[in-house]
Amino acid sequence: MGYFSRHLPGALRIMIYEKPIFRTMADTALNIEFGDETSIPMNFKILALDSAIAADRPKGLLETNPQVRSLGIVYNPLVTARTRLISALCDLIDSLGKTVKLPSRTVIIPALYNDPWSRECAAAFGVRDNMEYIAEFNHMTPAQVIEAHTACDYWVTGVGFVPGAFMSYAMDPRRRIGAPLYRTPRSWTPARLLNFGGTTSTIYPIRVPGGGQLFGRTPINIFEPEQQNAIFKHGPVLAKAGDRHRYVAISRDEYNDIRAEVEAGSYEYQITEDLFDCADYTAWLESLGEPAEKRDPDSSWSTE
Amino acid sequence: MLEIVAGGLQTTVQDMGRQGGQCLGIPPSGAQDGFALRIANLLVGNSPGGPLIIRDDPGAAGLEITMAGLKLQAKTDLLVAATGADMGATLDGVPVPRWQAFMLRQGQLLAFGMATSGARAYLAVHGGIDVPLYLGSRATHVRGRFGGFNGRALQAGDILPIGQTRADSDTLVGRQLRPELVPSYGGAQEVRVVRGPEAHLFDGASETAFYATAWQLNPKSDRTGMRFIGPELGFRPGRPRYLIEEAGADPSNIVIDPGAPVGTIQVPSGVEPIVLGVDAPSVGGYARIGIVISTDMSIIGQIQPLQHAAFVQISHDDSVAALKQQEALISESSVVS
Secondary structure, eight states, rough: OSOSSOSSSOOOOEEEEEEEEEETTTTHHHHHHSSSSSOOOHHHHHHHHHHHHHHSTTTTEEEEOOOOSSSEEEEEETTTTTHHHHHHHHHHEEEOOOOOOOEEEEEEEEEESSSSSHHHHHHTTTTOOOOHHHHHTTTTOOOHHHHHHHHHOOEEEOSSSSSSSSSEEEEGGGGGGOOOOOOOEEEOTTEEEEEEEEEEEEEEEESSOOOOEEEEESSSSSSSTTTSSSSGTSBBBBOTTTOOOOOOEEOOHHHHHHHHHHHHOOOOOOOOEEEHHHHHHHHHHHHHTTTTTOOOOGGGOOOO | OOOEEEEOOOEEOOOOOOOOGGGGEEEEEEOOOHHHHHHOOOOTTTOOOOOOOSSSSSOOOOOEEEEEEEEEEEESEEEEEEEEEEHHHHHHOOOOOSSEEEOTTTTTTEEEOOOSSSEEEEETTTOOOOOBBBBBBBBBBBTTBBBBTSSOOTTTTTOOBOOOTTGGGGGGGTTTEOGSSOOOOOOOEEEEEOOOGGGGGHHHHHHHHHHOEEEEOOOSSOOSSEEEEOOOOOOSSSSOOOHHHHOOOSSTTEEEEEEEESOEEGGGGSSSSSEEEETOOEEEEEOOOOOOOOHHHHHHHTOOOOOOEEEEOOOHHHHHHHHHHHHHHHSGGGEOO
């Protein structure tokens, strides 16, 4: 068994491949696929490899795109051959030890739950109030949904889709809630609406089509192309893979006050940066006996 | 300076796009037909920039004119070249040649009609369109409302600044692309693809059909995605339970994954393959039957609504050879005076 073991010790059996698979994405890209499930511990490995690449960038490698189960790579095939790049990446993968700690920021996201914009948007597309649906789907009341969503950190596994969008997952499996995507996506959604797509919790950064179940709105910008606020000095996108998001419920008055500050460029984003202990977290997950056995890796879907 | 008299269907400022945005959800944007824009820039003495996605230099910014209708007027004498789709461009009512540099004199009106072949025309101006760089590029991303001219498509009354010009630019008049290199956009087009990471999820007959079909471009296509009308594709039976839980019950669902920056062919529910364009999302959740090679994104960008196209599978090595071949063409050796 190598580093990329198919089974983590104890109860934590997840669908991680024995060895990552290098997927050819035509001439200028490849994906390093570690598995085919949504797993925070698997994402730790991907982010560790991403950091290793940043520190020792193989020749010809131009961009990385870390996501929940794979690392996207963009490279210049006129500078390096695919086989040579893969060999350099394999060396980096082999050099990774057990992922113990990762740099990770805690980002506080104020949220107005049960907001009028989510309700209006649902009504405009002729579907029932999404918060009611989410509550029913999770056998909870709307108040319990809010309680659960604000009770633990959400781990950002990757940033992307549209500018500034991200995917995040509840770090406490006992608090995990969610709801299926719309069967027919909406043609528009107002910016900054909180939503669930399965167990993925995210926020629409701009007005976009989408199928997530809407349940709140944040007054803060997660994408600011004008880069007005100091927090966006180095780029227009707030979220970073490896962030921990913590949602805080606010009132309509607080929402209005914060929104005014955000629009004036004076809002102070609440962000703290430290190292996250991945090994501790993984051990804690195991102590919870989580995840419950959901699948049998030996009957896995053949990958090629 | 250039004044827009009519913006047409959708005209945007584009160069060879952004880099480094994949981890931020920021697409490369840039010219959907990079070959046509780069040749236009070469003809008027601008930097053509590097190839889509992997460029070192975004090159000079020009205009991408979609399907029809741009009209503009020069505020000063400018050397320009129009390439790409044939929109019957006229200069004060007189037809102008495509793929050739000419002078647009102060006060003259350059007008583009409906595209008769191809879908996107490009206009390069000696000196380049001098809008501010945003994240290293002048490309417009309309949905994100950034880059280009105020992050939007051009409208009547917009005045576009032009970069530094050389006094002797009129000596470049008449430079043209070698006639044998001018692409033909009519008839059924062939688009080369490398097999995709989830091709094995489709049933064998469907993968065969994918390459055997004369697909038709759905008119509801844009720079985010080009959808193709044709037979429904099926998937192998036996989808495991964990994937249903993780990704959804639809056989085309996969766990969220980075795509290629452009060219990824997703087939949601097996219906209407979508080739992701230069403004496409940086992640996806649908099975990818193939990836269009970067050079052929130019062909994709010139297919008209309801025009036919076929996908041809090639190897990764051949896709790199195609890129090398294209890069050899973006040079003075392709220009005649």
